[in-house]
């Protein structure tokens with residue numbers, strides 16, 4: 614039996630209200646995000662990548678259409694229920710590494726805080742080692758490079774118990790070396806039992822995607838490399 618997709622969108626449109634009337638950011642979107650692996654949303658600026666990511670991250674509600682998470686219909690759920698899902702099961706990583714972390718806590722304390730805020734007891738053992746941050750447990754967040762901070766943000770999402778982790782342009786605010794660390798982290802996570810979705814212009818990141826969903830003018834134009 615085919616496994617239940619991590620996320621599914623059917624007939625989705627999203628209009629943003631503006632003073633000069635609604636702006637349609639994505640339309641006629643039918644999309645299945647398979648469980649596990651790395652799904653990449655690609656396309657030119659303004660094509661709707663961030664909006665689609667926010668719909669998948671249960672941050673935006675569609676103007677039209679339906680969203681499912683883990684086989685359950687999410688569209689129509691109360692605000693409180695959506696917030697609960699976003700607290701641990703569907704976690705969004707912000708572009709700016711520091712926005713994802715408590716800078717006055719150590720690396721280890723950030724992991725514990727992420728787990729506790731999600732109602733979990735303790736962070737998974739070896740998470741720092743497994744994500745390329747061995748020996749940093751007692752470090753202040755400010756002692757980490759941007760790439761290491763993004764790595765820690767992913768580790769915190771896992772510590773919170775995330776089943777889906779979403780990242781908007783995770784390499785765009787990083788120097789080349791830090792971006793490489795984040796790409797390595799995404800490649801590693803793609804082999805774990807977690808679904809990662811990233812919106813990106815970065816060719817190196819797009820190359821890692823399976824599938825790669827391409828957008829233009831708010832519509833999906835192709836889905837390549839569906840596992």
Ligand SMILES: Nc1ncnc2c1ncn2[C@@H]1O[C@H](COP(=O)(O)OP(=O)(O)OP(=O)(O)O)[C@@H](O)[C@H]1O
Nearest residue numbers: 629631636637638657658659660661662663664665
């Ligand atoms: N909050 C908003 N209010 C009004 N229009 C918006 C808003 N956010 C996005 N848009 C519009 O929706 C469309 C899609 O934007 P979106 O940010 O999703 O595209 P994108 O592909 O992520 O672009 P970029 O690569 O530049 O981040 C664009 O026309 C954009 O101007």
